[in-house]
Amino acid sequence: MQLVVARIGRAHGIKGEVTVEVRTDEPELRLGPGAVLATDPAGAGPLTVAAGRVHSGRLLLRFEGVADRNAAEALRNTLLIAAVDPEELPEDPEEYYDHQLMDLDVVLADGTEIGRITEISHLPSQDLFIVERPDGSEVMIPFVEEIVAEIDLEEQRAVITPPPGLIDDTQAEIASARDSSESARDSSEEGS
Incomplete structure (x- = not known):
């Protein structure tokens, strides 16, 4: 390789x-x-x-x-x-070669599918996973301990715990949940 x-x-x-x-x-x-x-x-x-x-x-x-x-x-x-021998692993168990991370499924801690790693971008400040979503769009996930909770090579997945707003759907779900609770409150206020 x-x-x-x-x-x-x-x-x-x-x-x-x-x-x-x-x-x-x-x-x-x-x-x-x-x-x-x-x-x-x-x-x-x-x-x-x-x-x-x-x-x-x-x-x-x-x-x-x-x-x-x-x-x-x-x-x-x-x-x-x-x-590099494809079977060779870095000395530090917390480090990975790019080829080990490519094509891993990216999921939330509850198992919700986010997408698949298609590229790794090495920036001066940190590395980024470029993740292709099921709808074909892409999202960038910083490869930092606070966000990438686990890399499971046997299961071929990366478990992430993103902050609100990092992944568009999370923000949309929070907004829609707030909107529906406001609608329900508005409806109950109208009925009073």
Whole structure:
């Protein structure tokens, strides 16, 4: 299985180093010296990591055969792809690879179906599940402990406890329940 583990950013300095936007929780394993990575676009690779270091909070990599700034800048926006055994699991039991989460059913704690995870968006602040609803619409669910209560890989589902308003139906149900109670109150007041 192929997983995107980083995206190459700007060249750094004049000796072929590049900044990298890390997209893996295991950069020391996936992006360490000697790692051979496929690329997208494919013509840019494969690339072998010669060295890596952290500078001002950013990971810098140098690849074999990339010796100057021009060669490094030519790699900008290239995705780095690692081959991963599909049975391999992250060391931390609270972490998941994207391929483990794709196509999970998303349900509320009471079992109400919300949809299916079709995409995972990795943002700087948090990850988001892009969930396709049964009607074809999409909803974004932040992948944070306060909302995603449980990931059950055996049952192929993610149980969520969303705050009011996160999922359109929840807000509509609350509003319709309030409207019907107001209608009932208005009716009883009219009959008085």
